[in-house]
Amino acid sequence: MWRSIASNMVSFLIIVLLAIGGVILWGKRQYTTEGPLAEAICLRVERGANIARVSRDLAEQGAVRHPSIFRIGAGYTEKADKLKAGSFLIRPGASMDEIMDEITRGGASTCGTEIIYRVGVNHTQTRVRQLDPAEGRFVELVEFDTISDEAPEEYAEQLKQPDTRYRIALAEGVTNWQVVEALKAIDILEGEVGELPPEGHLAPDSYDAAPGMERAALLDRMQQRQELRIAAAWEGREEGLPYDSADQMLIMASIIEKETGVPQERGQVASVFVNRLERGMRLQTDPTVIYGITNGKGVLGRGLRQSELRKATPWNTYVIEGLPETPIANPGVASLEAAVAPEKTDYLFFVADGTGGHSFAATLDEHNRNVANWRRIEAESAGE
Secondary structure (H helix, E strand, C coil): CHHHHHHHHHHHHHHHHHHHHHHHHHHHHHHHCCCCCCCCEEEEECCCCCHHHHHHHHHHCCCCCCHHHHHHHHHHCCCCCCCCCEEEEECCCCCHHHHHHHCCCCCCCCCCEEEEEEECCCCEEEEEEEEECCCCEEEEEEEEECCCCCCCHHHHHHHCCCCCEEEEEECCCCCHHHHHHHHHHCCCCECCCCCCCCCCCCCCCEEEECCCCEHHHHHHHHHHHHHHHHHHHHHCCCCCCCCCCHHHHHHHHHHHHHHCCCHHHHHHHHHHHHHHHHCCCCCCCHHHHHHHHHCCCCCCCCCCCHHHHHCCCCCCCCCCCCCCCCCCCCCCHHHHHHHHCCCCCCCCEEEECCCCCEEEECCHHHHHHHHHHHHHHHHHHHHC
């Protein structure tokens, strides 16, 4: 009798263990298999939130079928106590394991609201935008002039959100004065700027920012990044260029940057100026005259006068020989590359063609015809 009871107990225990093992295997599969989410969502994890709260939010938004398995899996993988505050993009079909990895790996939020301070040549704009996870694109919430406009209420509300991301984007061709004035107007930054960096030595690029960041520290990052780019460009320069130093190369790159916003033209513009330097011709480029008038402090906002074209300044290339004494703006990588590897052309002249680009010419006769065409386009536009 006791032998029969013992045998039945052993059989029962085996059945129980098999059942437990089956449940564990089923739970593991549920944790790692594709999830039920049909459209991407943005999951906000509040500061101080626990795994129970997050599992409920995920279940309510249809991202997990079994919140209890999500909690058990998080504990088993030792990630339950590693939640990061922020907003995270949860993609369609994401498994519980993938979701857990997304919200614990650290780094910047992957969705939610983003504030971008765009430092441009003509003005500085603040743009607030929010990722629409279902569409996979940002939706603009508000945009205003950072320096001259009063910040709207929507902007102030987003500043209060702990998961808002911040970026400062410098456009190619901005001057150091424009950058510093913009940084002074960006209210999330702190501290004084101090001495202005040398013109041309701030890298046009996008920089992550955060409330309380020091302005001087941000300028140091911009300068360090540009120094690396300058060094790399100079190291890879072609032989025989009419520059004696990386400083002269930087000056040329800044002129190229201000002369064209058409990417495919940079090499041609560079060839014109290199050809002129090699022939002992003056560069005769309007942006250098403008810099001599404004000293890089804003835009001129009008056409150049004949008296200004004739007035000698350290930058007026209608008057001086060779390159101006300093850069006239902060060039981007493409203009640096054009300065050290210009296209091989016979061009000596160029003029606007009415499309946003330029017409290039190797002879004065051809250039005069291009100029006449441009004057005709200007006259037609003025008569409309």
